[in-house]
Every structure is written in structure tokens, then in C-alpha cells.
Amino acid sequence: MRALIDHPGLRYLGASVVALGADMGCFLGLLRLGLAAAGASALGYGVGIIVHWLVTSRAVYADQVAMQGAQRHRQKLLFVASALVGLGITTGMVGLAAMAGFDPRMAKLAAIGTSFVATWALRHHVVFRAPALS
Template identity: 60%
Template sequence: MTAALLRFVDRRITRYLLASVGALAVDVGSFLALLSLGVWAAGASAIGYSLGIVAHWLMSSRAVFIGNVAERGAGRTRQKALFVISALIGLGLTTGIVWAGDVSGFDPRLAKLVAIAVSFTVTWLVRSRVVFR
């Protein structure tokens, strides 16, 4: 069982899922806290997602894409820029979906769940095929 668990954790997509869960905890925790303070749903979503971006970079660059992180210098700066671009794509999707759900009368927490699924899929594709290739 231990060997199977180690193989499971060693898979890149599994590590990405685990890093995403950590970043998601930061994102959603912040989002819900801000909603409870009366912050506009789309703004709360954007702030939470932004905090999750920082957490995700730290986990992705240190635990997910090991061996694919560029060395210091221009290569690393380019990689960070591409990561930020992928994060901004996810941020735009998340904020837009939560905004659309909110103005359509849906519970912003449900809209956030849809946004999480869409953003996860898109950012995984961009990061695995462009940022950390």
C-alpha cells in the first residue's frame, strides 16, 4: 500500500491537485471571509484568487514541476511571467464567472464552484504545456 501511495503522490498531476487544494484553501477561505465582511462577490473572488496565486506558485515551483523550474536569471523570470499570465487567465475566468452568477441571481458560492472547475482545467493545461514544459 505504501508503494502505491508513493507512486500516486509522485505523479505530476497528483502533486498539482494537492498544490491546488492548498491554494484553493487560501482562495476560498479568503473569499468566504471577505463575503462575510460584506465585500462585493466579484471583488472578494478576485482577492481570494490572487492570494491563492501566490500560494500556488510557491507549491508548484517547489513540489509539482520539480526539474522543470528554470534556473535563476532570464529563464526563471520568463517562467514566472508565464505563470503570472496563466494566473491572470484563471483570475479573469474566476472573476467573470462569479460576477455573471451573482448578477444572474445565483449564490456566489455556487458560481465560485463552477469557476474553480473551469479555472483549474485551463490553468493546468497552460502550466503543464507552456509554463513548465
Template identity: 55%
Template sequence: MRAVRTHVIDIRIVRYIAASVGALAVDMGLFLGLLAVAMPAAAAASLSYCAGIVAHWLFSSRAVFQDRVANSARGRHVQKALFVGSALVGLALTTGIVGLFDFLGSDPLFGKLVAVAASFVVTWLIRSRVVFRAEG
């Protein structure tokens, strides 16, 4: 039974990585586009991250944690609220890190890459252990 559980976790993290790559594509594409039209880096990072949040919810609830989506409408609303909360933590990290890199005169794109790594780890932990926690 332990081997089956480990296998499910391994598959889930692979799917989460794939979902994150998809959401990151949305995020980075918009981020680069907004920088190209001279939007301030921190604002561009915030807006593009929000677009990535929507994409990530769709991927996560349908392909990563589909077996852990609440059955009741109330339960799904709670999960969505918790997901948004986890995304806001990621958004704060992203905005803060990109803003700091920009303030220090560093390349905002490098700051965004650092923020992506930090946000990935933190949101995975929140989503796998809180938002879509296994019942029982």
C-alpha cells in the first residue's frame, strides 16, 4: 500500500510541475509583453501572476488534484478561497522579489526567475497540504 501511495504522490508532483509550467507560460508571456510596453516591472509581475493563477486553478483542479476536489458546492468554494489565498502568498513573494531586484538595479527577468522558484515551492506545500489535502 505504501508503494501505491508513493507512486500517486510521484505522479501528482509530475502533474503539478506540468500545470506549473503551463501557468508559467501564461505568466511569463504576459510579463514579457507588459515589460515590452514599458509597464513597471513589479506591476507587470503582479498582473501576469494573476493570469497565471487562473490558469493554475484550471490545471490543478482538473489534472493534478482532481481526486481531491470537494464534492459539495460549499467545499469547492472553500477550496477556491484557499487556492486564491495560496496564490496571494505566491503573488506577494513574486511582487516583492521582482520589486527588490528592480530596486537594486538587477535584471527584473532574473528576479522573476528567482520568484518563480520561491513561489513554486511555497504554493506546492500550501496546495498539497492545505487546499487539496487528502481526507481521512
């Protein structure tokens, strides 16, 4: 059981579930308030980005987070850049599906999977890449 908890991929999945809860709660609330599907998706994703950084940097890659200075700033910028890739995927898929007459909630579910794979790869291999040993 401890090996599962220590696995960074599973911890990242857990962080993603928490961030997804924030994202979807915001998305569904904004849809209910009458906001367009693409806008609600983008704003929900933005909330999820903040939650994801907080959880990921503390519970998944805590030993690979730069402590301060330029490296910490660079890491945050890379994290946001990876999130923007996911945001583009999510917003594009939901917006196109809504324009085509599909249920935006179903489109959001499809976008979640696509965005998850893209952002995990970027964060694991670029943002929180372990420093090379000398």
C-alpha cells in the first residue's frame, strides 16, 4: 500500500482529482448562471490551475520544487505554460462541441482526459524534471 502512495504518478492523479473537483464545481456553477460553455470552461480551468499548483508542488513534487529566486519563478511559469496548453485543449474541445450542438458537459469530460495526459507529460518531463546528477 505504501508503494502506491509513494508513486508520483498516483499522487499526481490524486492532485488532479482535487483540482478537477474545483474546476468542475466552478464550471457547472457558471453554466447554471448562464455563462457560455467555453467561458465557463476556461474560468473553471483557471481555478483548477491554482488548486493544482498548490497540491502538486506540496504533495507530488515537493522534493523537486525550486526553493526561491529565478528557478522558482521559471518553474511557476512553466507550470502555467503547461496549464495554458491544457486550457487551450479544454476550451477548444468544449467550444467546438457546443457549437456543433453537443452537450458541453460531455465535451468537458472528453477534454479532461486529453488535457490530463498533455499536462502530466509536460509537468513530469519539463516542469518538475529532476535535476541531472553531476
